[in-house]
Amino acid sequence: MTGAMYSTNTAWPGTLASVxxxxxREYQFSPAVTIFFCGSCGSPMFCYERRSANGAGQAGEEETLEVFTGVLSVGGRADAVRVRDHIFVGDTLDGGAAIWMRHLPGQTTPLPCYRSWRQTSGLVDPVAMAEPSRDGIRNQTRENVPFHCHCRAIDLVLCRKATDNLARRQPAGHSARSGHSSPYKLTAWFDASRSSQTCAGVDVMSWVSVKLRSIGFASFPGTRFPSNIEDLRLATSDPRRPSQLRNLAHYKTRDGGYQHFCSNCAASVFYADGPFPGTVNVAVGLLHAVDGVRAAGVVDWAPGASRWGDFVHAGWRGELVGATRRNVEEWRRQEDGRSAIPRAD
Structure with a gap:
């Protein structure tokens, strides 16, 4: 939906007319869901759901108006926003971000995870879902990994071999773990900076760093993609730009970087900053890997290579970000321990 691996919404007291x-701008995500977003910066602001009693989105028996939590102000009581459950976890194949977002502040038991709509589907266990996805990881042989936004106006492909194992090259201020990177496997990093929160609408965004020369157009393999971040910015500003980039817009963030997003469906696509002009950060939620949303066959999850935004660690968001960080680090330790055990194939 937003380029993030998930979206978090909470009830908004206003009316649809006031929104x-x-x-x-409005985007019809599905028959049941409409997204409202800022056309200037791409921030997803509100989500309107209109569902029938059975959750299929056929009629208006139940209507909800929600705000994306990433755009809420930093302050607020620690209990002002609480995550109550996860829905559509079944779509992730591998449990997605729910695997490290089940134990959150204010909860004494793991958060319930529903296969689809909470009203009509059963519960799933994201940890159990992760096990079958390991077969997908071992069978991950595709050299090219597609990534695209929801409306597919931005439809690209990542060539894994052209990445030259970028796992050890991180944005300024980030420190990657050493000794854990596999050939052609990229390091993902978590971003709780205020810029990414507002641009993606979530409180913890995830990116993977790739070389621009490893990106191509899915439907036009002979057309070259911009090779540095300045050319990318200029290309998205040029009224004569190719049709494949017509819906890719950019916005300069408060930290001096550029967020690139789809101007039609609001998905965050890239984050680009200055230290590495040939490198761009791709929103992990756009990757379409065979093993699931975490794309573990392509991506190495390294919590040490992240910026957790210590300056926003106050109130409800501080607790949420802090808990997510602890869960990610514990999950990574468990994964490292599992990978150290020889398999009997």
């Missing part, structure tokens, strides 16, 4: 009066 529409803001002049935001």
């Amino acid at each position: 529409r009066a803001l002049g935001l």
Whole structure:
């Protein structure tokens, strides 16, 4: 939906008419869901759901208006926002981000995870879902990994071999773990900076760093993609740009980087900053790997290579980000321990 691996929404006390009066862009995500986002920076702001009693989105017996938590202000009581459950975990194949977001502040038991709509589907265990996905990891032989936004106006492909094992090259201020990177496997990093929170609408964003020369157009393999971040920025500003980039817009963030997003469906696509002009960060939620949303056959998850935004660690968001960080680090330790045990194939 947003380029993140998940979205978090909470009830908004306003009316649909008042939201529409803001002049935001609208995107029909599904028959049941409409997203309202800022056309200037791509921030997803509100989500309107209109569902029938059975959750299929056929009629308006139940309507909800929600705000994306990433755009909420930093302050607030520690209990102002609480995550109550996860829905559509079944779509992730491998449990997705729910695997490290089940034990959150204010909860004494793991958060329930539903296969689809909470009203009509059963519970799933993201940890158990991760086991079958390991077969997908071992069978991950595709050299090219597609990534695209929901509306597919941005439809690209990542050539794994052209990445030259970028796992050890991180944005400025990030420190990657050493000794854990596999050939053609990239290091993902978590981003709780205020810029990414507002641009993606979530409280913890995930990126993977790749060389721009490893990116191509899915439907036009002979067309070259911009090879550095300045050319990428200029290409998205040029009214004569190729049709494949027509919906790729950019916005300069408060930290001096550039967020690139789809101007049609609001998905965050790239984050680019200055230290590595030939490198761009791709939103992990856009990757379409055979093993699932975490794309573990392509991506190495390294919590040490992240910026957790210590400056926002206050109130409800501070607790949420802090708990997510602890869960990620514990999950990574367990994964490292599992990979150290020889397999009997």
